[in-house]
Amino acid sequence: xxxxxxxxxxxxxxxxxxxxINCTSSxxxxxxxxxxxxxxEGLIFLMxxxxxxxxxxxxxxxxxxxxxxxxxxLHITASQPSHAGIYLCGADFQGAQxxxxxxxxxxxxxx
Amino acid sequence: DAGITQSPRHKVxxxxxxxxxxxxxxxxxxxxxxxxxxxxxxxxLIHYSYGVKDTDxxxxxxxxxxxxxxxxxxxxxxxxxxxxxxxxxxxxxxDGTVSTxxxxxxxxxxxxx
Numbered sequence: 162x163x164x165x166x167x168x169x170x171x172x173x174x175x176x177x178x179x180x181x182i183n184c185t186s187s188x189x190x191x192x193x194x195x196x197x198x199x200x201x202e203g204l205i206f207l208m209x210x211x212x213x214x215x216x217x218x219x220x221x222x223x224x225x226x227x228x229x230x231x232x233x234x235l236h237i238t239a240s241q242p243s244h245a246g247i248y249l250c251g252a253d254f255q256g257a258q259x260x261x262x263x264x265x266x267x268x269x270x271x272x
Numbered sequence: 273d274a275g276i277t278q279s280p281r282h283k284v285x286x287x288x289x290x291x292x293x294x295x296x297x298x299x300x301x302x303x304x305x306x307x308x309x310x311x312x313x314x315x316x317l318i319h320y321s322y323g324v325k326d327t328d329x330x331x332x333x334x335x336x337x338x339x340x341x342x343x344x345x346x347x348x349x350x351x352x353x354x355x356x357x358x359x360x361x362x363x364x365x366x367d368g369t370v371s372t373x374x375x376x377x378x379x380x381x382x383x384x385x
Contacts, residue, residue: 170312194373203362204315206373249314251374258303258322258368261331264314 164188165252165263173269174240182235182266184250193233194251194260195224204249207235237268245270275299278363278377285384291350293380295363297343303366304346305374306330306338308359315362321346322368353384 166185174180184193195207208217210226210233217224221238237244251262275298285291295304303322307315307330317330319338327338335357337349350357360381366374 167314196376203378204364204376206375209373251315258366259317259320259328259330260305260364260366260374261317262307262315264312 164254164261165250167248167250167263167266169266170264171267171269173271175271176240176242178240180237180240180268182248182268184233184235184263186231186252186254188231188254190226190230190233190252190254192253193226193230195233195235196249196251196262198247198249198265200246207248240270242270242272244268276363276365276375276377278361278380280380281378282381283383285353285382287354287384288352291353291382291384293348293361293363293382295346295348295365295377297346297365299365299367299375300343301365301367301375302343303368303374304340305364305366306336306346306348307362307364308332308357309362309379310359318348318361353382355384358382358384 168183193210196204198204213228213230215226223236226233247265249262249265277296279294305320306318316332321327321340339347360379362379363377364374
């Protein structure tokens, strides 16, 4: 979606390093979702953020929604090969459950 | 795992032929979605449904139609397939409750030759 821009589009990091993926919107978000997709498979839900300033963590993955609710960041600490895949942010702009997604970030973890 | 099934999982078809993809759910969720995934474009919304016989267009709806005659099934039809519709198609479902996620099917790989 043009309404959601992810950066970077591709990321290669060495195992054990930290990394951050950003998702920026031109409009206020009602809800921001992070999903992970392993190559050739379906999407796995990671977490959902709603409130400005909200931060959630799952294992070594932390996501935050900024105060203005127009940008979210996903941070992975001490990356592992299992973190490799495509990360997608999705959003509901209108509160009507019309879910749109960014173009994705392809993450590669080198041993 | 959420009960969502896409069929077929793989299909090869010729240009100009009609194609229907099916999404079936057993969760009784209100919302159902069809997306296509192409390299560099992430997931793009084709159509979505907010109830039986209630549908709306997404960002890439041209060349696609949908139908939802019952809660559990959401059909995506390509009236006359073109090579540009070669893609991986994903169905998703959501109950629409605040703070709950959408669940995705495993995808259908469609090749139009």
